[in-house]
Amino acid sequence: MNKGLLIVLSAPSGAGKGTIIKKLMDDDRSLKLSVSATTRSPRPGEVDGEDYFFLSREEFEDLVKNGEMLEHAEYVGNCYGTPKGPVERWLEDGLDVILEIDVQGGAQVKEIMPECVSIFILPPSMRELENRLRGRSTEQDEVVNARLEAARNEVHRAEDYDYVVVNDEVEVAAEEIRTIIAAEKHRFSRVSSIVERVLIDA
């Protein structure tokens, strides 16, 4: 069995990343959405190993110290990160693993696993993003404005990604991501063993 593909998926808040990932997961049993680790406490209904790996701060910091985190960050007093072990096991099992992470996390993963494929999801326009953020928000204007400013900064980081997909329609964007995954499986670097096999079977 061929090893799976590691896919880094990033997008500014409001670009529709969650909906696209749901669509992708519903349609494809060989895709696995990675599970993050966190030091925050489980909320009612959250399942360890499904929603998050819930770790003590000591456990979390040990993983970081031993180089067993693909990426990690602290956010309002809690640590979040992607443990390397489960991701590598899923890849060995032939699953394509999606990491849903921000641009800082994406850069860290690319450093550790440069063979990953990175995709940045764009909203059709900043105006549309603003509509989506204001539409779903009960927050004050300044909160939405801060989010928009953050989104604008993240969009600039799209240049660090291999591919860009515009989320105008969820169906189309999901199909484009599927196409990118399918094409990447033909990269010479991933199929050099096939070339060997063709030559040997003389």
Place this chain on the structure above:
Amino acid sequence: MNKGLLIVLSAPSGAGKGTIIKKLMDDDRSLKLSVSATTRSPRPGEVDGEDYFFLSREEFEDLVKNGEMLEHAEYVGNCYGTPKGPVERWLEDGLDVILEIDVQGGAQVKEIMPECVSIFILPPSMRELENRLRGRSTEQDEVVNARLEAARNEVHRAEDYDYVVVNDEVEVAAEEIRTIIAAEKHRFSRVSSIVERVLIDA
């Protein structure tokens, strides 16, 4: 309109490149198969500008001297090459242009237009390639053996290509090439103008 994609397609003799290209061209009006230039005389029925651009040796050498050939080679006393001008015009018109060339030509094109996408077509096995070459050949054994040896050397050059597609079934191989072309259109390097547009439309 977006600029088209330049696609370098190479394969050892007998891998079925011609059939795959025919399948691709039949299904897609935005694909253009590049036309080579040659100094050999037209054969009955061959049309200038369709089958080949028929040039005098002087005209051909002028194009080479002026850097207007993407690749060229001499073969049994005649020159063959790909003039740059028409390819660039088709690309500007938004057509995806296929160059059907050998591994030496592919390396030359990559030097001049590094933004090209290169795909190497493999036979399922060297044994299958041998069957195909012997099956269609009225030639002596040593001629077929020489072709097989040449094919084996070419397969080793697959490592210079971006993608590898195995031609087990023509339909499947053509679909895989279509997928690669579709995915490559989302490469950040080709869509950076989209990122600009999203940011500007605030």
